[in-house]
Amino acid sequence: MPIMFTRGCEYGLQAMLYLAAQPPNTRLLQRDIASSLLVPPHFLGKILQVLAKSGLVVSQKGKTGGFALARLASEITLRQIIEAIDGPMFLDACVLGFPACSDSNPCPAHHKWKAIREDVFRGLINQNLDQLRQESPLVIGTLTGVRTSADDGLVK
Amino acid sequence: MPIMFTRGCEYGLQAMLYLAAQPPNTRLLQRDIASSLLVPPHFLGKILQVLAKSGLVVSQKGKTGGFALARLASEITLRQIIEAIDGPMFLDACVLGFPACSDSNPCPAHHKWKAIREDVFRGLINQNLDQLRQESPLVIGTLTGVRTSADDGLVK
DNA sequence: GGACATTCGGAATATTAACTCCTAATTTGA
DNA sequence: TCAAATTAGGAGTTAATATTCCGAATGTCC
DSSP, X not given: OOSSSOHHHHHHHHHHHHHHTSSTTOOBOHHHHHHHHTOOHHHHHHHHHHHHHTTSXXXXXXXXXXXXXXXXXXXXXXXXXXXXXXXXXXXXXOTTOXXXXXXXXXXXXXXXXXXXXXHHIIIIITOBHHHHHHHSOOOTTXXXXXXXXXXXXXXX | OOSSSOHHHHHHHHHHHHHHTSSTTOOBOHHHHHHHHTOOHHHHHHHHHHHHXXXXXXXXXXXXXXXXXXXXXXXXXXXXXHHHHXXXXXXXXXXXXXXXXXXXXXXXXXXXXXXXXXXXXXXXITOBHHHHHHHSOOOTTTSSOOOOGGGSSSOO
């Protein structure tokens, strides 16, 4: 059902962009991130664990705990997030599924796909969180498609 | 595991390119297509049924039966095959999985993804089988990664 | 007509991805 | 020190995808 990434990777990217939308060094609870993004909280917990182990977020246990970006949003790329969750070779395979497709042994779609893949990396995967945030701010409640009580038509 | 398409769609695209690699109007057995491509024969049967119902291949039952392209390879696009198998909206959703992402309500990746998606359609999805065949001929046994008895180093 | 070979189509099974649940470990603050 | 609140991690469950199985329908050839 997802386009290019697994569900877990989508959640991870959303969570990282949500953290990047906060003031620097803001620490958020797993539960609050999940309820803001409307994603399954326990599943998100797993993803955040992976991101913490990869050094992309820092986690803190206990009463004042939570998750925060491990460094500036401008120093975290989508690629780092995707490779941490979905693995490093997520776009290397043949787009048509031929097991032995390669540069020296190309399938009928190989060259065209290769050009597109480079566009995907240049235009999206290699972008950092700050570049994306500047394009369109992440407005929660609008993107999740659900009207919260704070979003009932009144200016907050 | 697949990049953009379901497994069934990959098999369908492979089968269509395999038929397009034959002389025009060649009729092949489901079983022979499956063993050439090294894909599960019964599952391929299902896919071929869908392609037949969509009018992309013609099927013939009985002793001289099999499947053939329903029209010239130059008149069948990848898009028609993909939409027949995976459904019509396969690239419309938000690449980050935000449910309400749209042009008027874009997620941080929306604009960049939109440009890439157009490249994908122009450079790959809207291409026809003949255009792809001309780029790189489909050599069976090489792309499937398995050495057949006819591929043991001797010139056939 | 009858044996045979194929596709057709639905149901059943297997495999993988998505998600939940529970307990342990850590940190804080009274 | 102890209670409370959080993340950590593993095992288990559910849901979706992939694949198989089997009987029916159709077509060919003798």
